[in-house]
Amino acid sequence: MKIVRYSVLMPVYNEARTLRAIVAHVRAMADLTLTIVPLASEVPETVRLEQEIIAVDDGSRDESPAILRELATAGELRAFFHAQNQGKGAAIRTAIQHATGEILLIQDADLEYDPRDYPRLLEPILEGRSPVVYGSRFLGGPRKAMYFRHMLGNKLLTLVTNILYDSILTDMETCYKCFRREVLDGVPLRARRFELEPEITAKILKRGYRIYEVPISYAGREYAEGKNITWRDGFPALWALIKYRFVD
Ligand SMILES: Nc1nc2c(ncn2[C@@H]2O[C@H](COP(=O)(O)OP(=O)(O)O)[C@@H](O)[C@H]2O)c(=O)[nH]1
Ligand SMILES: [Mg+2]
Structure with a gap:
């Protein structure tokens, strides 16, 4: 049986409320065995996925670092720590x-995205359909109906992406981005904060990759539950889309 190792990249900033739960949900997907049909083949193939979790605490001021140390000691994940808060990017x-x-595979540490979607995200890569897969919140998957203004902001940033980079994405800002690591080899990443999503997307599209989208489920959280992103984060995202059209 073929064994493929994948890394779950988890940025953590003040997520003590959800951290143990999200790690448990990710770990529940640790023993995945998928039957796939590679694009260039006629016979199904069984692939066993080996999971590692790389959590990075981004200078949290709550109990997140202590929880990560405990989980790392228990062998559930590998943890790294920023001395100061720098941003998701x-x-x-x-x-x-x-x-x-x-x-x-990028995995936020809140509970908005559901690790049970991992097989959907991994399959197109394993089958050779594309080395980059995005989980889209706008392809009919089950979702909590969240803020109208967020949906509008997301659609606007995705539209600008499609116009500038000749694509037909439905959700550029999704946190569920999954890729073969070679895709990022030699790609300079400069974003410190939330401009990471447009930067990665722009640079991947500019290199000629076609992004494969799959529907995922989404349970957005409220501001009272710790949601951080606001309309202000839209401006650096827009600027990143325009800038990376011309520079690398
Ligand atoms: N807001 C915020 N999130 C960060 C930062 N550094 C890492 N993260 C993590 O990045 C992910 C996305 O952030 P989140 O606040 O959930 O974004 P939102 O759900 O779109 O409001 C979460 O896992 C955060 O813990 C940071 O400086 N600010
Ligand atoms: Mg979130």
Whole structure:
């Protein structure tokens, strides 16, 4: 049986409320065996997936670092720590440096995205349909009906992406981004904060990859539950989309 190792990259900033639960949900997917049909083949193949979790604490001021140390000691994940808060982009960049899997999958530490979607995200990569898969919240998957203004902001940023990079994505800002690690080899990543999503997307599209989208489920959280992103984060995202159209 073929064994493929994938790394779950988890940025963590003040997520003590959900951290143990999300790690448990990710670990529940640790023993995945998938039957796939590679694109260039006629026979199904069984693949066993080996999971590693790389969590990066981004200077949290709550109990997150202590929880991560405990989980790391218990062998549930590998944890790395930023001395100061730098932003999601910086946390993902640290995680990429330590990941050893041939496939990388980004997983936020809140409970908005559901690890039970992993087979859907991994299959197209394993089958050779595309080395990059995004889980889309706008392809008919089950979802909690969240804020209208967020949906509008997401659709606007996705539209700008499609116009500038000649694509037909439905959800550029999704946190569920999954890729073969070679896709990012030699790709400079500069984002420190939430501009990471447009930066990665822009650079992947510019290199000629076609992104494969699959429907995922989504349970957005309320601001009272710790949701951070606001309309203000839209501006750096828009700027990143325009800038990376012209520079690398
Ligand atoms: N807001 C925020 N999230 C960070 C930061 N560094 C890492 N993260 C993590 O990045 C992920 C996405 O952030 P989140 O606040 O959930 O974004 P939102 O759900 O879109 O509001 C979460 O797993 C955070 O813990 C940071 O500086 N600020
Ligand atoms: Mg979130």
